Amino acid sequence: MGRHMPESTFIVQLDDFHGFVVKQRYPSSLTLNEKVLNLIYYEHQKEKKEEINYCEIEDMRIASYRSALYPGWMVCSVLKQDEDFEILRSNLTGSGRLILALITVDQESFSLEEILEKGSVLKDLSEEQNLAEVFITPSSALLLERMQAEGIEKAAKLSIWLRTQVQNDEIDLREAMAPLMNSGIVKVELVGKTSEMVFLVKDIFGYREPPVDSILKTREAIPSIAEKYEEFLAAFFSPPPPNKGYNPTLRVDDPNSPILEDREKISRILAEKLQYRVLISLREQPLTVADISENTALPESVVRKLLFALEADKVVIRFEEEDLWGLLTNPRIESFLPEYVLPILSKKLSEKEISSDAAQRHLELLMQTWGEAK
Amino acid sequence: MIRGVYVLGEQGNMIYSKEYAKSDSKASMVEFLVNLAHFLKTVDLEEKTEYMNAAIARIFYAQRSTFTFMFVADKADDANQIEDKMSELVESFMRDYANLAQANQALEGFDDKVDEIAVTLVKVAILGFAGVGKTTTLHLLRGETIPLVHDPTIGVSIKKLPDEISNANIVLWDLAGQSRFSILWAKMIANAQVVIIVTDSTLENVLRSKKLVTLVKDEVPDAKVIGIANKQDLPTALTPERVGQILGLPTYELVAIDISYRDRLIQIIRRAILEGKAEAKMP
Numbered sequence: 122m123g124r125h126m127p128e129s130t131f132i133v134q135l136d137d138f139h140g141f142v143v144k145q146r147y148p149s150s151l152t153l154n155e156k157v158l159n160l161i162y163y164e165h166q167k168e169k170k171e172e173i174n175y176c177e178i179e180d181m182r183i184a185s186y187r188s189a190l191y192p193g194w195m196v197c198s199v200l201k202q203d204e205d206f207e208i209l210r211s212n213l214t215g216s217g218r219l220i221l222a223l224i225t226v227d228q229e230s231f232s233l234e235e236i237l238e239k240g241s242v243l244k245d246l247s248e249e250q251n252l253a254e255v256f257i258t259p260s261s262a263l264l265l266e267r268m269q270a271e272g273i274e275k276a277a278k279l280s281i282w283l284r285t286q287v288q289n290d291e292i293d294l295r296e297a298m299a300p301l302m303n304s305g306i307v308k309v310e311l312v313g314k315t316s317e318m319v320f321l322v323k324d325i326f327g328y329r330e331p332p333v334d335s336i337l338k339t340r341e342a343i344p345s346i347a348e349k350y351e352e353f354l355a356a357f358f359s360p361p362p363p364n365k366g367y368n369p370t371l372r373v374d375d376p377n378s379p380i381l382e383d384r385e386k387i388s389r390i391l392a393e394k395l396q397y398r399v400l401i402s403l404r405e406q407p408l409t410v411a412d413i414s415e416n417t418a419l420p421e422s423v424v425r426k427l428l429f430a431l432e433a434d435k436v437v438i439r440f441e442e443e444d445l446w447g448l449l450t451n452p453r454i455e456s457f458l459p460e461y462v463l464p465i466l467s468k469k470l471s472e473k474e475i476s477s478d479a480a481q482r483h484l485e486l487l488m489q490t491w492g493e494a495k
Numbered sequence: 496m497i498r499g500v501y502v503l504g505e506q507g508n509m510i511y512s513k514e515y516a517k518s519d520s521k522a523s524m525v526e527f528l529v530n531l532a533h534f535l536k537t538v539d540l541e542e543k544t545e546y547m548n549a550a551i552a553r554i555f556y557a558q559r560s561t562f563t564f565m566f567v568a569d570k571a572d573d574a575n576q577i578e579d580k581m582s583e584l585v586e587s588f589m590r591d592y593a594n595l596a597q598a599n600q601a602l603e604g605f606d607d608k609v610d611e612i613a614v615t616l617v618k619v620a621i622l623g624f625a626g627v628g629k630t631t632t633l634h635l636l637r638g639e640t641i642p643l644v645h646d647p648t649i650g651v652s653i654k655k656l657p658d659e660i661s662n663a664n665i666v667l668w669d670l671a672g673q674s675r676f677s678i679l680w681a682k683m684i685a686n687a688q689v690v691i692i693v694t695d696s697t698l699e700n701v702l703r704s705k706k707l708v709t710l711v712k713d714e715v716p717d718a719k720v721i722g723i724a725n726k727q728d729l730p731t732a733l734t735p736e737r738v739g740q741i742l743g744l745p746t747y748e749l750v751a752i753d754i755s756y757r758d759r760l761i762q763i764i765r766r767a768i769l770e771g772k773a774e775a776k777m778p
Contacts, residue, residue, distance in 0.1 A: 135682075137618065137685050137686035138616050138618050138666055138686065139653070139666070140651065140653035140666075140668070141653075155650075155652065155653070156649045156650070158650075159649045159650025159651060159671075160649060160650065162650060162679070163649075163650055163675075163676065163678075163679060166678050166679055166682070167678065
């Protein structure tokens with residue numbers, strides 16, 4: 122991989138009291154003024170949707186990255202005269218993503234120079250992360266619930282419904298629905314000439330799976346802790362009565378159901394990019410902090426902090442004597458075919474709420490998504 | 496705002512004191528505090544912070560071991576916030592300075608610690624359309640020479656207002672008025688305690704500025720908002736009363752290029768900071 126070192130890079134935070142604060146810069150000789158920072162920020166606010174933005178200010182060619190996850194933060198790189206922004210775009214996005222994720226976990230131990238030299242990046246979201254975005258975006262979660270009830274709906278009608286729900290006339294349906302569209306849960310298409318329809322083609326389910334792969338691998342590779350590991354798992358998933366343990370198959374309206382309160386937590390863990398890195402590296406088997414640090418390319422101090430956070434959320438456990446960390450629960454979000462839309466579809470069709478073209482298209486989409494040829 | 500910090504020893508002797516705001520009756524206040532400390536010896540506060548009201552002030556006190564800690568603050572202050580600051584002070588003192596104090600030694604570094612705890616940051620945002628004199632007002636407040644050429648602000652310009660209210664560090668946010676920067680306003684006024692809406696006192700500008708009042712009330716409902724009728728030296732200027740009526744805000748006259756308005760404006764801001772909190776808490 123071609124390692125790219127921009128001419129200079131700096132991290133800025135817009136603090137509500139102190140204004141623009143340059144948190145770190147590389148090289149340290151780089152000087153910046155308030156006007157430049159203002160203009161970079163302004164360009165970003167203007168181009169609301171983009172994570173990465175390019176602008177030319179005072180003879181500097183600047184690429185800046187920001188993320189809705191870290192409001193007020195920007196990672197900016199000054200490009201050399203012969204560098205092409207479009208070629209660097211994905212690399213700069215990836216390193217911006219990593220830098221913000223890291224600096225917001227641990228400002229003290231963060232070293233901009235180290236990150237730049239390694240050329241590390243954080244990749245785009247994986248499929249399960251895309252699904253997790255749905256539950257951590259309140260308007261998307263709300264829309265998903267509505268679509269579970271409606272199955273198929275005119276975009277215009279859904280838009281009006283959303284506005285009354287959130288009591289905000291300016292909310293943009295497409296923006297609110299972006300996580301649902303990105304993860305393929307809904308499809309939006311024009312049926313006929315005028316009516317834009319929203320189709321539910323996938324439903325999703327978030328839960329904690331027992332870490333099966335990890336326990337199997339442990340029995341084989343680290344038998345000394347296997348028994349202890351199984352005890353930990355049993356205590357969580359099937360403790361002796363009267364405790365009930367974790368049972369994701371209980372219905373949501375059951376007071377003992379772990380789903381609703383836990384779903385958002387699971388989603389946050391999956392969507393939080395650094396925690397997710399640690400999580401996937403532990404799915405295989407228990408590891409030491411040093412191993413995780415190597416797998417994830419994150420400093421050990423950061424790994425430790427992330428592990429403590431995951432421990433508090435009952436995702437990982439620590440084997441103190443062996444100094445190993447393993448998964449206690451494996452957060453998952455899975456998608457399934459929403460069979461329940463079929464009766465809704467036929468009812469809506471017979472009541473002429475939707476056209477036969479729309480119903481037919483919905484079935485096609487379901488088949489495309491779930492059919493054998495998938 | 497914390498006006499004074501006092502730490503008293505076993506005999507009611509003053510171990511440390513610092514006053515941030517001038518008070519006419521300092522001697523009687525200290526005498527009162529010493530008496531209060533003696534009285535407090537007879538009750539058990541159980542590590543809690545309590546307070547009592549005295550005229551416009553509110554005296555917060557806590558005890559730990561043989562020490563009594565006191566803050567003189569305003570009634571308008573958020574009591575929870577002051578109690579948190581008290582806990583922070585007590586904890587720091589007991590950890591790092593109690594032994595020194597018992598041995599009658601100098602409390603090196605404690606003064607800085609007290610500043611760190613007692614000094615608060617106050618954000619004052621200056622908002623208004625292009626060319627009404629926001630930056631000029633900022634220069635006036637800072638006692639700087641006023642540039643003769645108009646140089647529009649880009650984004651926001653942030654400056655400190657030095658030493659006007661000794662333990663409130665006032666940060667002034669002078670927001671660019673050009674319409675292209677209007678997308679930044681809502682973000683930039685976040686967490687402001689005081690918002691000053693500057694108008695040039697022409698009818699057209701004042702009417703437009705009503706929009707700003709709405710924006711501010713939506714974004715920072717707890718902030719104290721005041722209007723400024725600038726350019727009162729021009730013949731077409733509406734009176735401050737009229738500007739205030741239109742904006743629906745307490746509004747004050749100003750000629751930002753005239754240095755004699757400086758003290759008055761600072762008084763207005765100081766009052767807005769103190770009143771702001773009191774009003775925000777009223778139902």
